[in-house]
Amino acid sequence: MPILEVKQLTKIFGQDARRGLSMLQQGWSKEKIAREAKLTVGVNQAEFHIKEGEIFVIMGLSGSGKSTLVRLLNRLIDPTAGQILFRGQDIVKMNAEELRQFRRKNIGMVFQKFGLFPHRTVLGNAEYGLEVQGVDKKKRRELALKALELVGLGGWEQHRPDQLSGGMQQRVGLARGLANDPDILLMDEAFSALDPLIRKDMQQELLELQSRLKKTIVFITHDLDEALRIGDRIALMKDGVIVQIGTPEEILIQPANKYVERFVEDVDLSKVLTAAHVMKQPEMIRPERGPRVALQLMRDSGVSSLYVADKEMKLLGVITADDASLALKEQKSISDVLRKEIPIVGPDALLNELFDLMAGSPLPVAVVDERERLKGIVIKGAVLSALAGNALPEGGDI
Amino acid sequence: MNIPKLPLGRLVEQIEEWLTLYFGAVFDLIHSVIGGMVEGINAGLTLLPAIAVILLISALAYWVGKWRLALFALIGLLLIDNLGLWAPSMQSLALVLTASVLAVLIGVPIGILCAQSVTARNVATPILDFMQTMPAFVYLLPAVSFFSLGVVPGVIASIIFAIPPTIRLTSLGIRQVSPELVEAADAFGSTPRQKLFKLQLPLALPTIMAGINQTIMLSLSMVVISSMIGAQGVGAYVYRAVSQAKTGAGFEAGIAIVVMAILLDRLTQNALKIKHK
Numbered sequence: 251m252p253i254l255e256v257k258q259l260t261k262i263f264g265q266d267a268r269r270g271l272s273m274l275q276q277g278w279s280k281e282k283i284a285r286e287a288k289l290t291v292g293v294n295q296a297e298f299h300i301k302e303g304e305i306f307v308i309m310g311l312s313g314s315g316k317s318t319l320v321r322l323l324n325r326l327i328d329p330t331a332g333q334i335l336f337r338g339q340d341i342v343k344m345n346a347e348e349l350r351q352f353r354r355k356n357i358g359m360v361f362q363k364f365g366l367f368p369h370r371t372v373l374g375n376a377e378y379g380l381e382v383q384g385v386d387k388k389k390r391r392e393l394a395l396k397a398l399e400l401v402g403l404g405g406w407e408q409h410r411p412d413q414l415s416g417g418m419q420q421r422v423g424l425a426r427g428l429a430n431d432p433d434i435l436l437m438d439e440a441f442s443a444l445d446p447l448i449r450k451d452m453q454q455e456l457l458e459l460q461s462r463l464k465k466t467i468v469f470i471t472h473d474l475d476e477a478l479r480i481g482d483r484i485a486l487m488k489d490g491v492i493v494q495i496g497t498p499e500e501i502l503i504q505p506a507n508k509y510v511e512r513f514v515e516d517v518d519l520s521k522v523l524t525a526a527h528v529m530k531q532p533e534m535i536r537p538e539r540g541p542r543v544a545l546q547l548m549r550d551s552g553v554s555s556l557y558v559a560d561k562e563m564k565l566l567g568v569i570t571a572d573d574a575s576l577a578l579k580e581q582k583s584i585s586d587v588l589r590k591e592i593p594i595v596g597p598d599a600l601l602n603e604l605f606d607l608m609a610g611s612p613l614p615v616a617v618v619d620e621r622e623r624l625k626g627i628v629i630k631g632a633v634l635s636a637l638a639g640n641a642l643p644e645g646g647d648i
Numbered sequence: 649m650n651i652p653k654l655p656l657g658r659l660v661e662q663i664e665e666w667l668t669l670y671f672g673a674v675f676d677l678i679h680s681v682i683g684g685m686v687e688g689i690n691a692g693l694t695l696l697p698a699i700a701v702i703l704l705i706s707a708l709a710y711w712v713g714k715w716r717l718a719l720f721a722l723i724g725l726l727l728i729d730n731l732g733l734w735a736p737s738m739q740s741l742a743l744v745l746t747a748s749v750l751a752v753l754i755g756v757p758i759g760i761l762c763a764q765s766v767t768a769r770n771v772a773t774p775i776l777d778f779m780q781t782m783p784a785f786v787y788l789l790p791a792v793s794f795f796s797l798g799v800v801p802g803v804i805a806s807i808i809f810a811i812p813p814t815i816r817l818t819s820l821g822i823r824q825v826s827p828e829l830v831e832a833a834d835a836f837g838s839t840p841r842q843k844l845f846k847l848q849l850p851l852a853l854p855t856i857m858a859g860i861n862q863t864i865m866l867s868l869s870m871v872v873i874s875s876m877i878g879a880q881g882v883g884a885y886v887y888r889a890v891s892q893a894k895t896g897a898g899f900e901a902g903i904a905i906v907v908m909a910i911l912l913d914r915l916t917q918n919a920l921k922i923k924h925k
Contacts, residue, residue, distance in 0.1 A: 321831075324835055326831055326834055326835060349837075350837040350838075350839065351837065352837075353834070353835060353836060353837035354836065354837035355837075357835075358835075358836070359832070359835040359836075361828055361831070361832055362828075363828055365826075365828045365829055365831065365832035366832075367829060367832070367846075367847060367851075368851070369850045369851060378833075378836055378846075379836040379837070381846070382836055382837055382838045382839070382842050382846070383837070426836075430836075436835075
């Protein structure tokens with residue numbers, strides 16, 4: 251079961267907002283409703299689900315309704331219509347006390363401008379959520395310190411927020427969001443106010459935190475690069491409507507409509523696609539098969555080199571046709587003539603990290619996993635074709 | 649066109665009579681509470697000899713301000729004592745402190761209410777405008793008819809005249825707390841009370857203190873007017889000097905009020921800064 255299920259969620263701002271619902275159902279546009287009914291459509295019949303433990307990114311330009319949407323999820327803004335099911339329970343129907351408990355226990359939030367309480371210390375901020383729950387002083391201090399440690403702010407607990415840099419302030423915001431161990435963390439443009447370099451660090455750290463804590467994160471951003479970097483899935487919003495939901499690859503490769511296409515056309519694919527996306531199956535041989543078999547295989551498949559791997563698929567090196575015939579003449583084994591200086595990358599390496607390696611080597615780049623097992627090879631043609639935005643060559647995992 | 653004059657004045661008098669008739673007991677209670685407060689504070693201030701009180705206040709001034717404020721307190725208060733105005737000054741101070749304390753006790757909760765409810769704000773704003781612009785002499789009269797002559801109607805008139813800044817600035821201070829912070833407090837499941845005490849009041853405190861400071865200054869400005877209805881104190885000296893055209897005596901009493909005003913202003917203004925040291 252998804253942790254959060256959103257059905258027909260709609261927010262209309264203005265007097266007597268419910269009269270806008272039937273207009274939306276008749277398919278009136280946001281502009282028409284604004285013009286004729288003086289109502290502002292914030293979120294228009296949004297429908298999606300969020301899986302436990304994923305980073306779900308809601309992306310859109312300013313005015314697209316993404317900030318409204320995230321505030322509907324913890325009812326900082328009350329929806330006009332629709333359902334939000336948290337593990338099957340409708341948040342929209344909760345009374346004030348139930349909602350308070352839900353916010354205290356199940357859902358945390360990190361804000362764009364940090365939203366730190368200036369009159370409290372770093373520690374006082376981190377323990378706020380526990381304090382309002384009535385957790386006793388010793389316990390909440392312990393949990394808050396743990397959260398601060400987690401975000402790398404150990405030792406800063408007695409400082410005031412305004413003594414900290416922007417990046418550190420947002421770490422406090424993150425610690426505050428994590429301290430009461432919620433199931434879902436809402437992050438509203440959490441990194442948008444930070445310098446680009448610090449922003450990248452924070453994105454990286456968020457990914458690391460996420461892999462350790464397995465939190466469900468709903469991340470709002472207007473920055474496509476950020477969405478692609480951290481999102482497991484991305485929902486793209488325009489005028490209050492979710493126009494496409496998909497993995498980063500799906501959004502890039504198969505934009506649902508012209509709007510998404512325009513949105514993603516400026517993306518530098520080399521910073522998004524990884525070696526795993528463009529690699530293909532290599533021609534392989536085990537060393538004990540001997541040079542004669544190697545030559546035969548090369549002839550059959552029309553290549554001039556073979557990748558040599560052992561039984562566990564661990565990459566040993568490359569043998570070229572020239573080396574193989576030399577070995578045959580001199581009665582040597584494959585292991586004797588193996589070339590071991592081949593460029594190697596991990597499957598997560600971005601294409602722009604591959605350029606230098608490929609330029610410096612006549613051989614394709616080998617892709618190996620963390621246990622040095624050969625997963626595939628990347629040839630120049632595949633990289634160029636992927637960067638041109640063409641469908642990926644066979645072997646990509648899409 | 650000859651529209652008869654509206655009987656507004658008559659109406660007010662009828663309300664006044666009606667209130668006196670049916671709420672006499674309430675007014676008596678208020679009278680004894682306020683009277684007791686003024687007397688108590690005055691007794692406290694005159695318990696020790698003047699010189700001891702002067703030294704204590706100077707020490708307080710040194711603690712909240714710095715040596716310059718302490719020096720001013722010492723010289724200013726010694727001057728008041730020297731002019732023979734110590735006892736009436738303490739009477740006036742007791743009136744001012746009573747009016748200010750009550751104004752804060754009443755004004756801050758009303759200010760909080762106004763910050764949280766648009767309706768309350770819409771009701772309160774015209775009333776506050778009315779209280780501040782209606783000449784103070786005008787509501788001295790009903791105060792006298794409810795509470796008779798003396799210091800109590802003076803305190804009541806001072807409260808009415810001086811309470812608006814506390815209400816307005818409390819309301820303003822709370823509403824000025826950044827919406828993002830309020831959102832953050834909500835997002836973590838604060839109750840309205842937790843939000844008020846953990847976030848809004850602490851952040852509004854400097855603004856609220858500015859309002860309280862104004863309230864104290866305004867109630868001090870009422871001491872002369874209060875003396876017209878029989879409140880004792882240094883205000884009575886000013887009033888007498890004016891009515892007898894005694895420039896020197898009026899100036900002396902005026903100086904005593906100025907010294908107290910500057911001291912109260914600086915002491916309340918600096919009181920906040922200590923907390924942040």
